[in-house]
Amino acid sequence: MEPAKDSLLLSRIQFVANVSFHILFPTITIALGLVLLFFKLRFNATGEQKWMVAYLFWVKIFALSFAMGVVSGITISFQFGTNWPGFIETVGNVAGPLLAYEIMTAFFLEAVFLGIMLFGASCVKSWVHTTATFLVAFGTTMSTFWIIVLNSWMHTPQGYELIDGVVFATDWWAIIFNPSMPYRFVHMLLASGLTVAFLIAGISALRLLWGDQAENVKSTLRVGIVLAAGLIPLQILAGDFHDLNTLEHQPAKIAAMEGNWETGPNIPLVLFAIPDEEARENKFEIAIPNGASLILKHKPSGVIPSLNDFIAEDGTKMHPRVAPVFFSFRIMVGTGMAMLALSWFGLFLLRRYGAGQMPRLPLYAFAAMSFSGWIATLAGWYTTEIGRQPWLVHGVLSTKDAVSDVPAGMVLGTLIGYLVVYAALIFAYMAVIPYLARKATHGEELSPRGYPRSGEAEVTLMQPGE
Amino acid sequence: METFGDPAIWLPWTFAALMGLSILIYVVLDGFDLGVGLLMPLANDAEKDRLVASIGPFWDANETWLVLAIGLLLVAFPPAHGIILTSLYLPVFLMLIGLILRGVSFEFRAKAPRSQKAGWNFAFFSGSLLASMSQGFMSGMYVMGLTWTFNHVVFALLTAVFLTVGYSFIGAAWLIAKTDGALQKRAIGWAKGGIWGLILGIGAISLATPFVSTRIFDKWFSFPEILYLAPFPVLSGILMVYLFWKIGRLQKDQNRLIWDPFAAETALFTLAFAGMAYSFYPYVVPEQITIYDAASAPESLFIILIGTLFVLPTILGYTVLSYYIFCGKATELRYD
Numbered sequence: 001m002e003p004a005k006d007s008l009l010l011s012r013i014q015f016v017a018n019v020s021f022h023i024l025f026p027t028i029t030i031a032l033g034l035v036l037l038f039f040k041l042r043f044n045a046t047g048e049q050k051w052m053v054a055y056l057f058w059v060k061i062f063a064l065s066f067a068m069g070v071v072s073g074i075t076i077s078f079q080f081g082t083n084w085p086g087f088i089e090t091v092g093n094v095a096g097p098l099l100a101y102e103i104m105t106a107f108f109l110e111a112v113f114l115g116i117m118l119f120g121a122s123c124v125k126s127w128v129h130t131t132a133t134f135l136v137a138f139g140t141t142m143s144t145f146w147i148i149v150l151n152s153w154m155h156t157p158q159g160y161e162l163i164d165g166v167v168f169a170t171d172w173w174a175i176i177f178n179p180s181m182p183y184r185f186v187h188m189l190l191a192s193g194l195t196v197a198f199l200i201a202g203i204s205a206l207r208l209l210w211g212d213q214a215e216n217v218k219s220t221l222r223v224g225i226v227l228a229a230g231l232i233p234l235q236i237l238a239g240d241f242h243d244l245n246t247l248e249h250q251p252a253k254i255a256a257m258e259g260n261w262e263t264g265p266n267i268p269l270v271l272f273a274i275p276d277e278e279a280r281e282n283k284f285e286i287a288i289p290n291g292a293s294l295i296l297k298h299k300p301s302g303v304i305p306s307l308n309d310f311i312a313e314d315g316t317k318m319h320p321r322v323a324p325v326f327f328s329f330r331i332m333v334g335t336g337m338a339m340l341a342l343s344w345f346g347l348f349l350l351r352r353y354g355a356g357q358m359p360r361l362p363l364y365a366f367a368a369m370s371f372s373g374w375i376a377t378l379a380g381w382y383t384t385e386i387g388r389q390p391w392l393v394h395g396v397l398s399t400k401d402a403v404s405d406v407p408a409g410m411v412l413g414t415l416i417g418y419l420v421v422y423a424a425l426i427f428a429y430m431a432v433i434p435y436l437a438r439k440a441t442h443g444e445e446l447s448p449r450g451y452p453r454s455g456e457a458e459v460t461l462m463q464p465g466e
Numbered sequence: 467m468e469t470f471g472d473p474a475i476w477l478p479w480t481f482a483a484l485m486g487l488s489i490l491i492y493v494v495l496d497g498f499d500l501g502v503g504l505l506m507p508l509a510n511d512a513e514k515d516r517l518v519a520s521i522g523p524f525w526d527a528n529e530t531w532l533v534l535a536i537g538l539l540l541v542a543f544p545p546a547h548g549i550i551l552t553s554l555y556l557p558v559f560l561m562l563i564g565l566i567l568r569g570v571s572f573e574f575r576a577k578a579p580r581s582q583k584a585g586w587n588f589a590f591f592s593g594s595l596l597a598s599m600s601q602g603f604m605s606g607m608y609v610m611g612l613t614w615t616f617n618h619v620v621f622a623l624l625t626a627v628f629l630t631v632g633y634s635f636i637g638a639a640w641l642i643a644k645t646d647g648a649l650q651k652r653a654i655g656w657a658k659g660g661i662w663g664l665i666l667g668i669g670a671i672s673l674a675t676p677f678v679s680t681r682i683f684d685k686w687f688s689f690p691e692i693l694y695l696a697p698f699p700v701l702s703g704i705l706m707v708y709l710f711w712k713i714g715r716l717q718k719d720q721n722r723l724i725w726d727p728f729a730a731e732t733a734l735f736t737l738a739f740a741g742m743a744y745s746f747y748p749y750v751v752p753e754q755i756t757i758y759d760a761a762s763a764p765e766s767l768f769i770i771l772i773g774t775l776f777v778l779p780t781i782l783g784y785t786v787l788s789y790y791i792f793c794g795k796a797t798e799l800r801y802d
């Protein structure tokens with residue numbers, strides 16, 4: 001049964017909308033959980049109030065992001081059934097167990113200990129609260145692991161056999177440790193770390209600009225900048241390894257990312273161009289000679305596969321659409337470069353002036369980059385996912401074969417519904433964070449005094465070194 | 467081959483049981499926090515904060531049972547997963563929007579500027595309402611065999627209303643146990659107002675089920691099955707009478723055995739659920755696909771089962787731990 005083309009397109013847009021909305025919040029919670037643990041441990045170790053104050057401020061943002069992540073994640077788990085029944089019917093034997101393990105080992109852990117982490121400080125001992133914080137952070141990392149395993153398997157499937165068009169698992173080890181998984185997992189964790197580093201640095205910079213010279217603000221600015229400066233080189237390195245891995249397994253995607261039409265040696269690194277799929281060439285190209293060959297093959301004479309290799313005999317294109325892949329890759333790398341420049345410059349300024357005396361201009365730059373991690377992460381996912389098309393599971397299942405036969409009008413109606421809700425929520429979320437920062441700047445509440453609900457727990461919580 | 471030896475028989479059975487269990491746990495647990503959301507408009511401003519506080523540490527974990535249930539459906543019965551969710555496309559969408567709204571307004575109402583609080587309270591209530599109604603609607607449609615005819619939709623709309631009122635009863639029963647003073651007194655009043663939804667809801671589904679299909683009718687009303695099955699309606703009847711009596715008692719003495727309404731209502735749901743499971747077995751899509759036809763490959767199910775045997779007790783363990791930690795009365799909820 002060939003579903004209407006509109007229904008396919010709309011389903012794709014709907015899935016992109018849902019998953020893009022979802023990924024914004026896990027990206028924050030994964031690393032923010034660890035940062036909160038760090039604040040808590042610093043407080044335990046030093047007894048300095050500022051760490052607890054920082055914890056109390058950022059735990060609110062954590063709670064908010066977590067709620068957004070949970071509700072949007074639930075939406076995705078229903079989408080497989082409502083919009084992509086073919087996905088589960090074909091690869092359910094692999095995807096099912098991976099999703100089940102994610103639910104059982106990660107979601108429950110996070111969800112239950114989140115309650116204790118957020119509200120339990122007054123009812124439980126300090127070490128229980130610290131442990132709960134750790135378990136929540138551990139849970140988010142576990143869920144990243146499982147979902148990335150599944151997603152990577154969709155890009156580089158192995159350890160299965162096809163019987164009557166249905167995938168059966170033969171080797172779970174091979175499925176879990178599929179070739180692109182380690183790269184994707186590391187790259188995603190680092191992406192989360194960077195997103196959080198820039199968010200913390202950005203919001204702290206904003207508060208400094210508002211004249212808030214509180215100790216905790218200076219400390220969080222320092223944490224944010226140091227974290228960013230430390231992670232970004234690793235991320236670039238991880239990205240490079242990821243590139244080589246993709247070259248091996250999905251050459252068509254790399255050709256689209258590089259905007260490379262002709263196979264051969266001495267391929268330039270295209271910095272900017274407008275790829276033209278009709279003429280099969282780049283317009284307005286600005287490029288570094290031999291650059292791509294150097295990066296991908298580590299020698300100028302390295303031969304690189306091109307888009308023209310992926311044209312079938314009858315002329316059908318077997319490569320993804322070039323422009324979206326090409327541009328989103330550049331947006332990600334561009335953001336990464338901006339992150340590199342700003343964080344290292346920030347590090348230099350920190351040494352020179354200290355957090356309290358930072359000049360205003362770089363503070364503005366950090367504030368402007370608060371959500372830059374989101375941009376790079378989305379751009380990265382778009383590169384990866386659009387680059388996989390027309391496949392849903394590379395070489396096994398094409399996207400059009402997985403879509404449900406729900407009428408296009410229904411898909412469109414619900415799509416509009418989701419978009420309206422998501423737009424409103426993103427707006428509310430991005431407005432409430434500066435609002436909380438402003439409130440904290442004006443010294444309303446947020447003193448650790450108010451944290452525990454009962455007097456005696458207050459004493460336990462404030463006991464340093466526990 | 468003996469039943470226990472053939473994995474193509476006992477694996478689907480086990481997974482159907484696990485899925486049923488997690489739906490039941492979901493209905494009881496998320497039932498109380500959706501119910502509390504439904505009661506929001508009845509509370510005054512100070513009480514609203516306490517209502518939210520009474521469910522704050524729990525709602526996320528409660529909702530995870532829904533994710534598990536749908537995950538098990540996906541994992542164990544892939545074709546059924548596709549059929550059920552595509553035929554319930556619209557109510558699923560509405561439920562998701564409801565769950566999104568109520569999940570986030572929880573956080574926003576406490577963090578956004580004070581002037582927006584009333585708005586987020588309303589979003590919290592309407593999200594809970596939308597989610598409860600769609601769940602009731604889906605149960606009704608499921609019982610009717612997932613076919614969209616006029617009569618079936620009317621029936622499903624009725625079950626939507628009943629389940630929603632029923633959830634508000636669960637919410638009130640929860641509040642009776644988790645609050646004290648004037649609020650507790652009002653919760654008893656709310657419970658009294660909501661009990662009919664519970665009874666009509668369970669009644670409607672139980673009565674309608676046998677008449678939708680002769681197969682189910684025969685399963686209940688033939689001899690000697692009817693004898694073994696008699697305890698179901700009898701026990702349910704006793705529980706309903708007890709609930710009525712108990713709520714009346716509580717109005718006079720609000721401190722005795724305050725967990726009883728919640729416990730009795732849980733027992734009632736469990737009975738009703740077991741009855742439904744009996745009716746529909748062995749079908750996972752009513753009258754269309756059995757659990758045996760829909761099951762995934764035994765190797766895949768086996769891999770999950772091994773994990774489940776370790777993980778499920780752990781999950782239950784720390785869920786109990788968290789209910790124990792927050793077992794006191796709910797006061798105001800604070801992060802700071």
Ligand code: HDD
Nearest residue numbers: 026066069070073074076077107111140143144147530533
């Ligand atoms: C890089 C990480 C990552 C990625 C790619 C995804 N998720 Fe996610 N997800 C998380 C990381 C995460 C998380 C950090 O672990 C969350 C955020 C809040 C939470 O509870 O866990 C989460 C929550 C979350 C929840 C709610 C869990 C709960 O009730 O507690 C569901 C159902 C999903 N996700 C499902 C999905 C699906 C089906 C995805 C595939 C498209 C997906 N997520 C992509």
Ligand code: HEM
Nearest residue numbers: 012015016019020023147150151381382385386389392399
């Ligand atoms: C969370 C981060 C993710 C983002 C931002 C993302 C983004 C995208 C994008 C942009 C597409 C569209 C490709 C196109 O239409 O050309 C897509 C497709 C798809 N992705 Fe992902 N993806 C993410 C993770 C995942 C994961 C973890 C899975 C699997 C479990 C997955 C499964 C799919 C499926 C089923 C499609 C097919 C629908 C389609 O082609 O539009 N995605 N995704």
Ligand code: HEM
Nearest residue numbers: 184187191194236239242243246333336376377380381384
């Ligand atoms: C500046 C240097 C960077 C390079 C060279 C790089 C390289 C890559 C490559 C090659 C991919 C894989 C596409 C594929 O599937 O083949 C990728 C994906 C991705 N990138 Fe980057 N990246 C860089 C910076 C960043 C930054 C700064 C972030 C976020 C803060 C980021 C987030 C992501 C994400 C989320 C994905 C998709 C998930 C994945 O496949 O791991 N990247 N990147």
